[in-house]
Amino acid sequence: MSLFRISILALLLALCASPCVAKASAPGLTPAEQRVAAAVNAGTNAAIALLARLVNQNSGTYNPAGVEAVAKVLTPEFEALGFEVEWKPMPHTGRAGHLFATHAGNGTGKRILLIGHLDTVFEPDSGFDGFRREGNIAIGPGVGDDKGGVAVMLLALRAMQAAGTLKDADIEVVLTGDEEDVGSPVEQARADLIKAGKRADVALDFENLSHDNGQEMGAIARRSSNTWTLTVRGQSGHSSGIFSESLGDGAVFELARILSAFRTELPEPNLTFNVGLVGGGQEATFDASKSRIQASGKDNIVPPIALARGDFRTLSIEQTKRVGARMQAIVARHLPRTDATLEIEEHYPPMAPTAGSRALLARLNEVNRDLGWALMGEVDPLQRGAGDISFVAADVDGLIGLGLAGSASHTLKESADLDSLPRQAKRAALLMGRLAQTPR
Structure with missing residues (x-):
């Protein structure tokens, strides 16, 4: 094959690009x-x-x-x-x-x-x-x-x-x-x-x-689909005593700390997480489907309970386990006079x-x-x-x-x-x- 013919062939291949080459040989x-x-x-x-x-x-x-x-x-x-x-x-x-x-x-x-x-x-x-x-x-x-x-x-x-x-x-x-x-x-x-x-x-x-x-x-x-349910409890009393040694920070501040830590500490590639429902006060309960919260309270009472529910999605089983463990570790770092539990339900695997x-x-x-x-x-x-x-x-x-x-x-x-x-x-x-x- 002459050098001229080789050059023309090279030019055609370059103009055609890979899809054209693939189609020509199909x-x-x-x-x-x-x-x-x-x-x-x-x-x-x-x-x-x-x-x-x-x-x-x-x-x-x-x-x-x-x-x-x-x-x-x-x-x-x-x-x-x-x-x-x-x-x-x-x-x-x-x-x-x-x-x-x-x-x-x-x-x-x-x-x-x-x-x-x-x-x-x-x-x-x-x-x-x-x-x-x-x-x-x-x-x-x-x-x-x-x-x-x-x-x-x-x-x-x-x-x-x-x-x-x-x-x-x-x-x-x-x-x-x-x-x-x-x-x-x-x-x-x-x-x-x-x-x-x-x-x-x-x-x-x-x-x-x-x-x-x-x-x-x-x-x-x-990606997977997993839900989490957070229940936070704290001491209740008159709001004038909040942050004291006897009352501590209350359930709502603890819930806010946990959610803020999720936002700053959890992000990584292929992970998303969401807070879909939040409520707290003197009383707070989920309905049977956990899609509604009924809450009541007063502005001068330190809330003893706060609830939140959301989801997180991952690309691998290993990522699901790792993120779940990090969430549990964040929850475990309690503010004074508070306690919290995190329930994770794995619905769809990745x-x-x-x-x-x-x-x-x-x-x-x-x-x-x-x-x-x-x-x-x-x-x-x-x-x-x-x-x-x-x-x-x-x-x-x-x-x-x-x-x-x-x-x-x-x-x-x-x-x-x-x-x-x-x-x-x-x-x-x-x-x-x-x-x-x-x-x-």
Whole structure:
């Protein structure tokens, strides 16, 4: 090759940059995969109609009948695809239950676990009801989180069936009925999901697609969700004697010291912590849900009790334990004549990033490349909340965010971009088809 030709080739490569190089060397879609993509396009309108039906059925976490009604809508959808479906009621955890659907393949490819949820944060009295469209934007309770994700999941599976790539795939679907507020005890509420994770080789989470500065992103990590409850007690008496040896500082000043120390001493990478509720006085009590405090007192009485409740989120189990220990140490440094206890409840475990999950994102980017789409970077885990995939993260690598693109989740403006429905379904279907052909 002449020096001139080498220089021209170098210039073209520089102009093209890495995405162009990757596309030039891509094998492209197989004929079966082309049929999958075409089937997604053909099935998108039916998937939107299913999404509307799901959204129009209220399924707030505390509406068990509504959650089960959504499961009943979905059961024949999975059965039509050859899945064995089981509804597992969970009255012992105070929640509706979970939907499990299992598809037996040829027993040689990767065993794939698909995770989503039936419930939403919107109860029947939320004032947010019904599905509506404004162009290609869908609005309604749970339209993105997570009924949109369930619609993506089913559209992908239907396309695989139409193209003949589903028959060999070993797939288990778990749709929980209490993702927005896990039932208690958590160990029982998530026991079946954890067992499913132990059976799987790969886990795919169908909650909202991640974005960063307008770019679609991959996600391989989620942070934990833990709550803490602080109870502070002190000596009570006339306010003229506060800070004396006999009365000390009172419960409210001790509570303020602890919260201030949290703010100054706890910060570290990937950690957030919040104070959500505070109250104190001559009397202070939580309600049964610990979401309200009833307090009373007088300006001239040193308060004997103060209460606070909040959360903290971490990226690893080690970080959860370390931060919890530091919080306990801060609480233990009492002001005079005060005492305090800190109760920590670990609700959602963290899903730390792993080499296996990064390799799975690389597989997804092979799909993006072969579709001619931009490659997806790795989103900062600070941008993701807690989720059910974290319960299986100790046993299986996974990807997060195969659901719809959307905005304003958990608000009365929750919306989803319907243009992302076929795009996400193609990604999911092609990735599952390739994983099903990958030996265990």
